[in-house]
Amino acid sequence: MIGHELPMPVVLMCLFVFGAFVGRFLNVCIDRFPKHDILSDQLKSVLTRQTVCRNCQAKPTPTERIPVLGWFLAGRRCHSCRRLLPVDLPVVELMTGILFAVVYWFEIPTGANATISAGGLTSSEGPHGPEVIKNLWSPIVWLHLRYALHMLMICGLIVATDIDRKRRIIPDGSTIPIMLLALAASGIFGQLYIVPIWFQDSSMVSTLRPLMPELLKPLFVPWDASEFAREWPHWHGFLVSVFGMIVGAGSVWMVRQVGFLVLKQEAMGFGDVVLMGMIGSVIGWQPVLAVFVFAPLLAIFAAIINWVAHRDNEIPYGPFLSIATVLLLLTWPTAWPFAKRFFDMGPFLVLMAVFMIVLLAGSLQLVQILKRMLGIQTATQGDLDAEWNSADHLMYYNGERPDEQTGQWPLEQWPGARAGRGLKQSHDWKRGS
Numbered sequence: 001m002i003g004h005e006l007p008m009p010v011v012l013m014c015l016f017v018f019g020a021f022v023g024r025f026l027n028v029c030i031d032r033f034p035k036h037d038i039l040s041d042q043l044k045s046v047l048t049r050q051t052v053c054r055n056c057q058a059k060p061t062p063t064e065r066i067p068v069l070g071w072f073l074a075g076r077r078c079h080s081c082r083r084l085l086p087v088d089l090p091v092v093e094l095m096t097g098i099l100f101a102v103v104y105w106f107e108i109p110t111g112a113n114a115t116i117s118a119g120g121l122t123s124s125e126g127p128h129g130p131e132v133i134k135n136l137w138s139p140i141v142w143l144h145l146r147y148a149l150h151m152l153m154i155c156g157l158i159v160a161t162d163i164d165r166k167r168r169i170i171p172d173g174s175t176i177p178i179m180l181l182a183l184a185a186s187g188i189f190g191q192l193y194i195v196p197i198w199f200q201d202s203s204m205v206s207t208l209r210p211l212m213p214e215l216l217k218p219l220f221v222p223w224d225a226s227e228f229a230r231e232w233p234h235w236h237g238f239l240v241s242v243f244g245m246i247v248g249a250g251s252v253w254m255v256r257q258v259g260f261l262v263l264k265q266e267a268m269g270f271g272d273v274v275l276m277g278m279i280g281s282v283i284g285w286q287p288v289l290a291v292f293v294f295a296p297l298l299a300i301f302a303a304i305i306n307w308v309a310h311r312d313n314e315i316p317y318g319p320f321l322s323i324a325t326v327l328l329l330l331t332w333p334t335a336w337p338f339a340k341r342f343f344d345m346g347p348f349l350v351l352m353a354v355f356m357i358v359l360l361a362g363s364l365q366l367v368q369i370l371k372r373m374l375g376i377q378t379a380t381q382g383d384l385d386a387e388w389n390s391a392d393h394l395m396y397y398n399g400e401r402p403d404e405q406t407g408q409w410p411l412e413q414w415p416g417a418r419a420g421r422g423l424k425q426s427h428d429w430k431r432g433s
Contacts, residue, residue, distance in 0.1 A: 008110050012101040019100025020067035022155060023093030029159045030092065033171040042173035053078035053085065067093040092162060099154055099326070106330055107147050119143065121332050123340070125199045127191045127229070142191045149185055149192055150329065152178055153282040157322035160275055164318035170271025175278040179245060182281040187238030193284050194332075196225040197240045200346030208348050219347040241281045248280025248288040249273050254357060262364040272317050279325050287328060290339040295324040 025046070031054060032045040052060035058080035064070045071090040078085060109118035116122060116139050127142070137145070159174040186192050202222040209220035229236040252275075256268040280288035299320040306315050328335055343349065 008105065012105055015100045015104050016097040017067075018097075019151075020093045020097035022100070023096030023158075024065075024067050026096060026155055026159050027089050027092050029173065030088075030162045033159065033173045034163055034167050034169060036171075039172040039176060042171055043177070046173075053081060053083060055083045056081040067097070088162065092158060096155070096158060099158075100151060103151060103154065103329065104147060107150070108143055116143070121146075121194055121329065123195055123332075123336060125195045127193060127196075137189065137191055142189065145185075145189055146192045146194075149182060149282055152181065153279065154326060156278060157275075157325060160271075161319040161322045164271065164316040168269070168316050170269065170275050170318050172274065175271075175274045179274075179278040179281045182278070183238065183241045183245070186241035186281070187234050190233035190235075190237035193237055193240040195284055195286055196229055197236060197243060197284075198223070198225045199343065200224065201344035204344050205346045205348075208345065212348075216347070216351075219350075240284050244280030244282070244284040244288050245277045246280070247285035248292070249277030251289065251292045252276045255360065258357060258361050259364060262361055262368065268317055272321065275318055275321055279321065283325070283329075286339070286343050287336075290335065291321065291324045291328055293339075294328065294335075295320045298323055 028046050028050060033042045036042045036045055050060060051057045052064045052074075056078060058078055060070075061074075061079055063073045064079070066073065068090045071085060071087075074085070076085055076087075077083065106120040109115065156174045156178040160170045163174065164170050200223070205220050205222060209217055212220055225236065252268055252273045256270070256273065259268065276288060276292065279291060283291075295317070299315065299317060302320070303315050342352070345352070
């Protein structure tokens, strides 16, 4: 039994209000993170005083501090400069409040007599066994701890999505702190994972073993991580987070590298790599791979619409990774049984991964060939070489600064140094020599 006797409508309403106030803080992060390149500067920027207007930096009134409603009560304008306030502000607050309530309703079983299996993120491989629960945390504690970690991840996804949608970047402030906290929390509590670090269908592995080369047959042995999770729960929880981070970031990084080699242009930004690493550190490597497969299905429709409407073949990918992650959590009872079939294959997943990489490279090359046949311009190595680099910047800077003393106090030096650079006559004329 869970022991949750509070009326669910009251709990959800409180969570909505709390989430809306969290959304106000997320709006601050969305506004200030892109203004700084360094992580420490991004984090420091959100600690300064809060403002309601990005134009005049006016301090919010008590009315404007109310989430969602404050935007309407203020007449959608700043009280100081009367400039229209972005509609994104109440949308982020409203969305954050809704997600706080919906995810809680989905993940936490309702009622004092409810069992763990009544929750939305249950699976036969999850941390539900009586031995694990007896040795670590009670169900009411670890379910809420896991919910808190998931909401922290979703807050980071909201910030990353909004910034990536507007600016095509994902600041480290929205990902790295959450990733580090997930690694630490997973090791400390040891019970925040959804599925263990490894599981497989023994009968399926035994069937596939005779078909494998002799070099790979030793890998196809029946093994699961339940005993390891019971004996070393903290190490198991930490490794689930570490492997999730590595696989999540590595999957996008691999696509990034393959796309660069075939398309001769950046297929995904490095911010997407870090974003998937953060997601994987929270939900584990198997769910993050499901997100990796599911996200392109969402992105392809947006890419088609964007091309038809704007003739633009580039779209930010971070929002679709974020949406796929939230949808996976909310549709877990339906989506996971389908995805689980692939992970039941055990070591055969490695061969599938290699095959998928080769298939990706071949598909991208085929797209390039079709573009050339249709007369569509493609990127070439010459285009890459033509990009602005550091040498071009230095040459431009020197061209804009022909006098080495521009912007400085007069400096005495041997006249032959300027003569050797053809600057002596210009220098003497400027100085009246």
